[in-house]
Amino acid sequence: MRLSTISYFFLIGVNLLMSQTDYYFPERNSEWQHKQPTDFKIDSEALQAAVDYAEANEYSGSRDLRIAILKGFEREPFHKILGPTKKRGGPAGMILKNGYVIAQWGDTKRVDMTFSVTKSFLSTMAGLAEDRGLIANTHDKVADYVWDGTFDGAHNSKITWEHLLQQNSAWSGELWGGKDWADRPPRVGGIDDWKFEKPKEPGSVMEYNDVRVNVLAYALTHVWRKPMPMVLKENIMDKIGASTTWRWHGYDHAWVEIDGIRMKSVTGGGHSGAGLFINTEDMARFGLLFLNNGKWKKEQLISESWIKKVIEPSKPNINYGYMWWLNKKGDRHWEGLSEDIYYAAGFGGNFIVIDKENDLVVVTRWLEPNKIEEFMTKVNKALK
Template sequence: MKQRFLFYLLLLLVVKAGFAQKTTKPYFPPKGAWEHRSPASLGLSQAMIDAAIAYAWSHESRQSRNMDSAQRQSFGREPYSDPVGTLVDRGDPCGLIIYKGYVVAEWGQPSQVDITNSVTKSFLSSVVGLAVDRGLIKSVNDTVAAYVPPIEIYHPGAATEVITPFASAHNRRLTWEVMLRQTSDWEGTLWGKPDWADRPDSNFRTWQTRRRHEPGTVWKYNDVRVNALALAATSVWRQPLPQVLKTHIMDPIGASNTWRWMGYHNAWIVLDGAPVQSVSGGGHWGGGMYINAWDMGRFGLLTLHKGNWNGTQLLSEQWVKQALTPTSAQPTYGYMNWFLNTDHKMAAKAPVTAFIHIGNGTNFIYVDPEHDLVAVVRWIENRYMGDMIGKILEALPGK
């Protein structure tokens, strides 16, 4: 009888412990603070963490720290390569490893505010997602043209100029979906940059007269088209996108006040009678998001939790699901700069459920829901990104 009692008591304790473990509330860092835990306290290997950090230091990007020079290294063969936005020299490599919400490692100066290049695109797709969640855009399958009237360009002291970026026979068929997936083949010139001049191939001159691809069929990484999406989103929100991002994402996740989302110097429109800058979707030609690693980590933690921050759904789960759905023309791409680990092409040792927000430099936010892991790595040579992720994963329990 006593043995049976002890057995049931032990069973009850095991069940209660399991229930408590399942109902433990995830940790979300409050604004201005982030709890640190030693790797060992969470079952991680300190030696492997140290090895990963050493790897990041020893494989710094070979690009110039002068961002104007770095841009010319990356895009110098383009016929319209001159910068038209702000470019500030970057700092040292830095990064964070965040496990179960806690910071288990940091290196460099995570508080330094640097350009993050195309990670900006993930912020852009998020403000489009906010518009969909709020019904400002009824469906991503709607044409963008239906939401974008003629736009007046702001030229101080000069004659008024009006543009219609989605009015051509091809462009008026484009949906928000194909714009988000970079499969639109949008045609035109925006802010002095023609679409055909972005990352042209050897026969780029034929692109000026070629037939356009059917929307959704061909993937092409193209910042002119990304900037056209940013302009369209600005038209929908009727306010600057940085204000939208600050109000609905960055303030709720406790981000700092040091990040800045910039546009090109000539990218100004008249909106409700006032000049408004249309921000760029990356650092190509300058501008884009300038941000520190801590704020990047908070955004990564938000996407890890499917748009939920400490019980508040900032981005709908449905939007995050769509953002992580492979683009048919490019299986490793979801919505802009939610890169997927399809067939382990992003990182051989990472699960296929992992994804990454990535920008030139290389800057990236690695998000791994399966392991409750986020890593921010800044200024590592691009070809070593997958190995860096692999080294972080080697520190996990059981690896």
């Protein structure tokens, strides 16, 4: 019996709808459902080889992260620990297919520092602010929202929210004792060569700089008029069923008063301590939210329009969006893997990888950072 044209396209539409929404979302405090890789026609042996690779290539820095941080940033003048640190565990990770766990290793409930993965959480706070109209548009100048002097002057007054989110603001100044020029100095030239260098035009050059990221956290704290951990908890983490074990720290002295209330301004990483301390499973939940275009079950927590902004390449760096790395054909391209992949990345080998093409979320922790491309290549091989 032949299907009518209308019936045929109706069935195609139903199948497409099912493929777009057929994700599993774990409940809070429940065992995350596992499935065999073969349930999705994934090669079990090849996937195990990827897991073995992750376990065999542990980050080479000290497990005492206070030592690892001081060693990792020893070139920076005035660098010191300003916030909490925590000794880390060993390699850990999870691979989700359609939300189900198809591979898992290490202690996934252990809370560890996550360093610059925090930036992708911070970016989401800006997204929520735009979704709720607290920020009209990321192309707006930050000085129109924060008028306490942080964005005064001929240079800083040009800076937009997008500049801060794409790390090309070239914000000039000092925050919590950190000087913008002292963060990640260039490999060539003496201190006077770059200490007195004229700031670059906002939007022209990407510079990975934690002081400027912390300026974004400070500005968002003023816009929300409440601490960022509270915003994250109420709007994201509670709604995706995250544990109660994660913490988001600022530097010990990073206090600000807003509306007569004293609150901590958090950091966007662990460069000098602080940042997001979180377990692997909560990272995977956050990744699953992004895999499903900002929707958890039937609730749209982050707008799809924000997700599109997040993964739009910036002009100065095709591999960077709104504090997420993009697998475009640039300096950080993972050869042979989907260009639609995007990921959060942090010091010491912490990653949340979103592979929409294959309905995958991959979280891996304490993997030697230069091994991530090979690891993802091995995961991709298992899919084929």
